[in-house]
Amino acid sequence: MTTTAPASPRSELLQLSPLGDAFHVFDTTLRDGAQREGITYSVADKIAAATLLDELGVGFIEGGWPGAMPKDTEFFARAAAGELKLGSAQLVAFGSTRKAGVRAQDDLQVRALLDSRAPIVTLVAKSDVRHVERALRTTLEENLRMVGDTVAFLVAEGRRVFLDCEHFFDGYRADRDYGLRVAEAAVTAGADVVVMCDTNGGMMPIGLHEVVAQVKERTGFRLGIHCQDDTGCAVANTIAAVQAGATHVQCTANGYGERAGNADLFAVLGNLVVKLGLPVLPPDRLPEMVRVSHALAELANIAPDAHQAYVGSSAFSHKAGLHASAIKVDPELYNHLNPEVVGNDMHILITEMAGRASVELKAKEFGLDLAGLPEVVSKVVDTVKAREAAGWSYEAADASFELLLRDELAAARGEAVTAPFTLESYRVIVERAGNAVQSEATVKVHVGGERVIRTAEGNGPVNALDSALRSALADHLPALDGVELIDYKVRILAGHAGTDSVTRVLVASASTKAAGAPEWTTVGVHTNVVEASWQALVDSLVYALGPTVQSSS
Ligand SMILES: CC(=O)SCCNC(=O)CCNC(=O)[C@H](O)C(C)(C)COP(=O)(O)OP(=O)(O)OC[C@H]1O[C@@H](n2cnc3c(N)ncnc32)[C@H](O)[C@@H]1OP(=O)(O)O
Numbered sequence: 001m002t003t004t005a006p007a008s009p010r011s012e013l014l015q016l017s018p019l020g021d022a023f024h025v026f027d028t029t030l031r032d033g034a035q036r037e038g039i040t041y042s043v044a045d046k047i048a049a050a051t052l053l054d055e056l057g058v059g060f061i062e063g064g065w066p067g068a069m070p071k072d073t074e075f076f077a078r079a080a081a082g083e084l085k086l087g088s089a090q091l092v093a094f095g096s097t098r099k100a101g102v103r104a105q106d107d108l109q110v111r112a113l114l115d116s117r118a119p120i121v122t123l124v125a126k127s128d129v130r131h132v133e134r135a136l137r138t139t140l141e142e143n144l145r146m147v148g149d150t151v152a153f154l155v156a157e158g159r160r161v162f163l164d165c166e167h168f169f170d171g172y173r174a175d176r177d178y179g180l181r182v183a184e185a186a187v188t189a190g191a192d193v194v195v196m197c198d199t200n201g202g203m204m205p206i207g208l209h210e211v212v213a214q215v216k217e218r219t220g221f222r223l224g225i226h227c228q229d230d231t232g233c234a235v236a237n238t239i240a241a242v243q244a245g246a247t248h249v250q251c252t253a254n255g256y257g258e259r260a261g262n263a264d265l266f267a268v269l270g271n272l273v274v275k276l277g278l279p280v281l282p283p284d285r286l287p288e289m290v291r292v293s294h295a296l297a298e299l300a301n302i303a304p305d306a307h308q309a310y311v312g313s314s315a316f317s318h319k320a321g322l323h324a325s326a327i328k329v330d331p332e333l334y335n336h337l338n339p340e341v342v343g344n345d346m347h348i349l350i351t352e353m354a355g356r357a358s359v360e361l362k363a364k365e366f367g368l369d370l371a372g373l374p375e376v377v378s379k380v381v382d383t384v385k386a387r388e389a390a391g392w393s394y395e396a397a398d399a400s401f402e403l404l405l406r407d408e409l410a411a412a413r414g415e416a417v418t419a420p421f422t423l424e425s426y427r428v429i430v431e432r433a434g435n436a437v438q439s440e441a442t443v444k445v446h447v448g449g450e451r452v453i454r455t456a457e458g459n460g461p462v463n464a465l466d467s468a469l470r471s472a473l474a475d476h477l478p479a480l481d482g483v484e485l486i487d488y489k490v491r492i493l494a495g496h497a498g499t500d501s502v503t504r505v506l507v508a509s510a511s512t513k514a515a516g517a518p519e520w521t522t523v524g525v526h527t528n529v530v531e532a533s534w535q536a537l538v539d540s541l542v543y544a545l546g547p548t549v550q551s552s553s
Pocket residue numbers: 065067068069096097098099100124125126135136137146166199258
């Protein structure tokens with residue numbers, strides 16, 4: 001796992017959001033985000049993640065709960081020792097109010113918050129009578145004292161304090177005055193922000209908006225919002241709270257968090273900045289969203305969600321032909337914003353749903369202008385539809401589609417198609433000897449005017465075939481040096497009868513010696529998995545040789 005953050009222009013990091021302290025973007029990826037099943041950050045991961053969040057320009061980074069977990073205690077110690085260099089963000093320690101019947105200064109957990117040396121502390125407090133009585137098992141009055149005492153103690157020690165009111169909305173429904181008394185106890189003792197938490201994530205946007213607006217009106221306190229995503233409404237609820245007067249939003253990167261997760265930082269930022277026009281990030285930070293989201297996914301060891309709003313790789317991908325035909329006129333007709341604003345790209349997907357406009361736009365991505373060639377476009381559309389019906393899939397195999405397009409274009413222009421090599425035959429043997437299973441492949445190809453025969457072994461039939469083919473081509477096609485197969489996926493399609501099924505193979509390749517190590521994917525389809533693999537392998541190598549050559553047989 002990567003533990004070092006990519007380099008960034010540190011001089012820019014001192015820029016604050018134009019709204020300054022008037023609006024807080026508070027990230028809790030390293031505290032609530034770490035409560036997601038499957039995430040375990042090392043201290044080094046946390047330092048790298050905090051650096052990335054700082055680069056994005058969030059105002060506050062909640063780093064964890066010092067005193068509760070040795071790793072979190074160590075994180076704050078190493079941060080204080082200078083290992084974490086933040087530009088504009090401030091580090092926040094999380095913890096709970098003192099225990100019932102214990103003085104704040106004697107409570108070890110509260111002491112650990114001070115020892116963390118974080119300038120800001122978020123205290124979690126019970127604000128629902130049922131939680132005070134049944135979970136905390138103390139009196140309502142003692143809970144108010146726990147809040148007031150702990151805040152006052154930390155403020156007297158020079159800390160800025162935010163209060164997370166757990167289960168605020170359910171509590172408000174059960175006994176609204178009690179939640180307000182908790183908020184009042186905190187503010188009277190010196191807390192800056194009362195954060196209303198939808199802890200079990202059960203709120204709906206309109207109901208939540210109503211409560212936030214009422215609390216704002218009744219108290220005038222600075223309000224924050226913390227939404228869990230159990231009903232899939234965390235982002236909508238966060239935005240509703242801001243529209244009702246909250247000026248502090250707590251979110252996690254990619255929505256990581258306990259159970260169904262939290263409000264996704266990137267969706268909230270996109271909505272606040274782009275849709276509501278609130279400049280809550282320093283200027284020019286929004287295009288960092290995709291990079292930071294993906295780097296944080298890497299640190300969490302979770303594959304990025306391709307369909308995530310704003311930052312997913314498919315967030316601006318268009319598959320339907322009707323969409324492409326409008327996009328050809330103006331991308332704004334089907335994009336809710338220019339993807340570059342958030343550091344993303346638009347993609348046109350070629351599938352059975354493609355129309356002529358899809359093909360023309362995709363061709364442009366390859367640098368090919370098909371304007372004035374309507375018959376080529378129509379032929380490609382028809383070919384794609386027919387092939388996809390037979391099991392091909394071009395949306396994940398741009399390279400095979402580009403080869404198809406170039407072949408059709410060359411044929412329409414009457415250009416001679418010169419295949420870089422042609423196959424005479426191949427043979428693959430799978431042999432079990434004792435417990436060992438070995439594969440051997442022989443290929444006979446014609447390349448550079450010669451007939452070349454090569455045999456290779458491999459850990460599987462495709463690996464053997466790949467090795468034999470590369471070996472046969474190596475002397476004549478040195479440009480293939482450094483081209484490597486990096487992924488191989490097989491899918492059995494619509495088979496009712498086992499071996500009669502059609503097999504689709506996707507091969508991902510990379511050119512390790514070329515600048516930027518480009519990657520591409522090719523596809524093959526056949527009832528025989530080896531032949532399907534051969535087709536995808538051949539496309540991969542022909543694609544690697546560049547546009548001056550045409551497809552092989
Ligand atoms: C809504 C949220 O997500 S808040 C964040 C929650 N995060 C975590 O819990 C992760 C870290 N937690 C831990 O490591 C442990 O739970 C610890 C160290 C905090 C506490 O561990 P333990 O002392 O073994 O207690 P345990 O976890 O069983 O119970 C929590 C205790 O805190 C008390 N407590 C709960 N909320 C509060 C509060 N706001 N103020 C004071 N005490 C509280 C509970 O009543 C319980 O007290 P008890 O031990 O007297 O019964």
